[in-house]
Amino acid sequence: MKKxxxxxxNVVPEMxxxxxxxxxxxxxxxKDTAAVVRADKDSxxxxxxxxxxxxxxxxxxxxxxxxxxxxxxxxxxxxxxxPTPDQIYEAxxxxxxxxxxxxxxxNYSGDVMNFDMAKDMADMDNIKVKSxxxxxxxxxENSTFTQGRRGVAGxxxxxxxxxxxxxxxxxxxxxxxxxKKVLPNIKTIAVALSAATNPETGKPGxxxxxxxxxxxxxxxxxxxxxxxxxxxxxxxxxxxxxKLNDEMHLEGHKKYAVLVNGMGATPxxxxxxxxxxxxxxxxxxxxxxxFMKVGNYMTSLDMAGxxxxxxxxxxxxWLEYLNKPVETIAW
Amino acid sequence: MKKxxxxxxNVVPEMxxxxxxxxxxxxxxxKDTAAVVRADKDSxxxxxxxxxxxxxxxxxxxxxxxxxxxxxxxxxxxxxxxPTPDQIYEAxxxxxxxxxxxxxxxNYSGDVMNFDMAKDMADMDNIKVKSxxxxxxxxxENSTFTQGRRGVAGxxxxxxxxxxxxxxxxxxxxxxxxxKKVLPNIKTIAVALSAATNPETGKPGxxxxxxxxxxxxxxxxxxxxxxxxxxxxxxxxxxxxxKLNDEMHLEGHKKYAVLVNGMGATPxxxxxxxxxxxxxxxxxxxxxxxFMKVGNYMTSLDMAGxxxxxxxxxxxxWLEYLNKPVETIAW
Numbered sequence: 001m002k003k004x005x006x007x008x009x010n011v012v013p014e015m016x017x018x019x020x021x022x023x024x025x026x027x028x029x030x031k032d033t034a035a036v037v038r039a040d041k042d043s044x045x046x047x048x049x050x051x052x053x054x055x056x057x058x059x060x061x062x063x064x065x066x067x068x069x070x071x072x073x074x075x076x077x078x079x080x081x082x083p084t085p086d087q088i089y090e091a092x093x094x095x096x097x098x099x100x101x102x103x104x105x106x107n108y109s110g111d112v113m114n115f116d117m118a119k120d121m122a123d124m125d126n127i128k129v130k131s132x133x134x135x136x137x138x139x140x141e142n143s144t145f146t147q148g149r150r151g152v153a154g155x156x157x158x159x160x161x162x163x164x165x166x167x168x169x170x171x172x173x174x175x176x177x178x179x180k181k182v183l184p185n186i187k188t189i190a191v192a193l194s195a196a197t198n199p200e201t202g203k204p205g206x207x208x209x210x211x212x213x214x215x216x217x218x219x220x221x222x223x224x225x226x227x228x229x230x231x232x233x234x235x236x237x238x239x240x241x242x243k244l245n246d247e248m249h250l251e252g253h254k255k256y257a258v259l260v261n262g263m264g265a266t267p268x269x270x271x272x273x274x275x276x277x278x279x280x281x282x283x284x285x286x287x288x289x290x291f292m293k294v295g296n297y298m299t300s301l302d303m304a305g306x307x308x309x310x311x312x313x314x315x316x317x318w319l320e321y322l323n324k325p326v327e328t329i330a331w
Numbered sequence: 332m333k334k335x336x337x338x339x340x341n342v343v344p345e346m347x348x349x350x351x352x353x354x355x356x357x358x359x360x361x362k363d364t365a366a367v368v369r370a371d372k373d374s375x376x377x378x379x380x381x382x383x384x385x386x387x388x389x390x391x392x393x394x395x396x397x398x399x400x401x402x403x404x405x406x407x408x409x410x411x412x413x414p415t416p417d418q419i420y421e422a423x424x425x426x427x428x429x430x431x432x433x434x435x436x437x438n439y440s441g442d443v444m445n446f447d448m449a450k451d452m453a454d455m456d457n458i459k460v461k462s463x464x465x466x467x468x469x470x471x472e473n474s475t476f477t478q479g480r481r482g483v484a485g486x487x488x489x490x491x492x493x494x495x496x497x498x499x500x501x502x503x504x505x506x507x508x509x510x511k512k513v514l515p516n517i518k519t520i521a522v523a524l525s526a527a528t529n530p531e532t533g534k535p536g537x538x539x540x541x542x543x544x545x546x547x548x549x550x551x552x553x554x555x556x557x558x559x560x561x562x563x564x565x566x567x568x569x570x571x572x573x574k575l576n577d578e579m580h581l582e583g584h585k586k587y588a589v590l591v592n593g594m595g596a597t598p599x600x601x602x603x604x605x606x607x608x609x610x611x612x613x614x615x616x617x618x619x620x621x622f623m624k625v626g627n628y629m630t631s632l633d634m635a636g637x638x639x640x641x642x643x644x645x646x647x648x649w650l651e652y653l654n655k656p657v658e659t660i661a662w
Contacts, residue, residue, distance in 0.1 A: 019603050199600075274335050
């Protein structure tokens with residue numbers, strides 16, 4: 001393992017300090033935690049708070065999306081490990097403005113359990129909390145750390161929608177209702193060329209041969225659904241779009257947002273080549289995305305690979321919400 | 332070589348198409364070239380045009396910085412290879428509004444020669460062209476493709492300053508004069524953990540041992556100044572800041588902008604840990620940056636490593652220019 005770190009046991013606190021100190025205009029650390037809260041407190045005033053978080057190693061997720069118009073706070077667990085309930089609870093308290101707090105949780109058993117416990121703690125303080133569990137990864141049912149489907153890069157779209165709603169003053173119930181409508185419209189699937197090496201263990205999550213790829217891998221190196229020899233970008237697009245289409249039934253009269261997401265070590269050059277082939281493939285369905293992003297948004301440390309998220313914009317308002325300006329490090 | 336590409340000979344045109352098609356709100360391709368121009372033509376009206384470019388493989392540089400308030404156009408050469416004079420000339424013509432065009436060139440012999448030839452071609456069309464050659468890399472004098480010092484990540488700061496000046500209506504002479512003042516204040520140095528693999532050759536630019544790093548490597552895998560065993564992030568910071576301080580004489584009463592730049596395959600986690608140590612080290616000089624960015628800005632495909640740029644804000648206006656809003660993919 002060759003990494004730019006100090007003590008492997010301290011990577012998360014040092015990273016959080018580095019983020020907050022590098023971007024004090026966006027982030028403040030919540031005292032004695034690895035949670036960060038929006039520095040621009042004025043923009044949270046009188047609004048529902050939006051809190052997300054999870055294991056670290058997916059940067060810029062989640063702290064990179066804390067700021068006006070998006071998340072109010074993010075809780076950073078140890079690498080690939082859920083944050084503790086008390087830290088989530090501290091984040092809920094830090095952002096509550098009397099209007100309640102909405103939690104965006106990725107579907108991992110540890111996250112679901114710990115965010116639920118934090119919600120119970122907040123209930124006892126009479127802070128109203130609702131939540132959504134994002135399970136956008138269509139690759140497999142159940143997984144190493146998950147009952148049901150995993151929550152992956154599509155979570156970013158959920159952050160953006162609920163963040164925009166909160167910013168315009170929507171109530172907790174309105175945000176909850178919209179999040180529930182949005183959720184089944186976001187689907188993601190990935191292909192990996194190599195696994196991440198967790199600095200705490202020093203070992204890669206799996207090993208692929210020099211000419212091998214794996215479809216459907218998770219963001220913590222959970223197994224996918226097939227290994228085969230590397231193929232041209234066009235073929236990877238065909239595979240991933242085919243799987244998504246089986247779920248979503250892509251049609252030209254519908255509107256879509258698309259996220260082509262680099263897993264951490266994949267150059268933008270490859271992400272753009274993939275995107276070019278993707279847009280050709282979507283054209284075969286007469287689909288031309290209404291909104292698109294390409295880049296490293298939900299990474300898995302130094303994993304090489306790409307995930308593809310398609311979000312059907314079943315409500316016209318959702319495109320508006322995606323396009324609303326934000327003040328964050330990474331959106 | 333395992334990459335998400337199709338034909339290695341076509342990576343650049345496919346990448347450029349992918350960028351332009353993914354972000355039509357920012358970019359248009361100049362017909363029959365691999366050059367891109369700002370989609371928002373209104374924002375260029377009556378202004379000096381700003382053109383940069385160079386070999387591809389450094390994404391999001393340069394096309395990611397094309398947009399209102401920054402570059403007017405970017406010319407994308409083959410991987411790690413200067414664009415041809417005719418393509419640069421097409422970009423100059425595409426952005427000229429009768430006020431002249433300013434070129435930001437990185438100091439590589441091929442780039443300098445080809446941008447100069449394009450300037451001569453534009454002269455014959457009576458388009459006024461001036462230029463700056465950025466040579467911010469302090470690691471070595473002369474290099475594989477360079478007389479003098481190499482131009483690297485600090486170029487982004489130059490883009491931002493001249494882009495902001497052009498946007499506020501500065502003349503070509505004013506932009507040229509400011510660029511000349513800015514240039515000696517931007518200094519960069521890098522450390523590499525691994526080299527990039529050029530898709531056209533299929534080979535890494537160099538090979539380091541599993542526990543080895545190299546200081547001062549260039550963005551095309553040009554040699555640095557020392558190889559040694561990997562050390563903690565704090566020690567890498569000490570080495571790089573020490574070298575920069577030898578050049579710049581860091582002092583607490585001066586203002587600085589800082590760019591911590593990932594080379595392509597280095598996770599943000601490592602970049603933020605490095606940033607945390609960096610801010611500690613700068614504190615020893617009583618320096619607290621007035622402006623900071625951390626992320627993948629000037630990459631070298633899948634190279635692992637970090638470069639550190641320090642820009643002394645010798646003129647108060649420069650901080651204002653760095654903070655002006657832009658509409659680009661990547662700033």
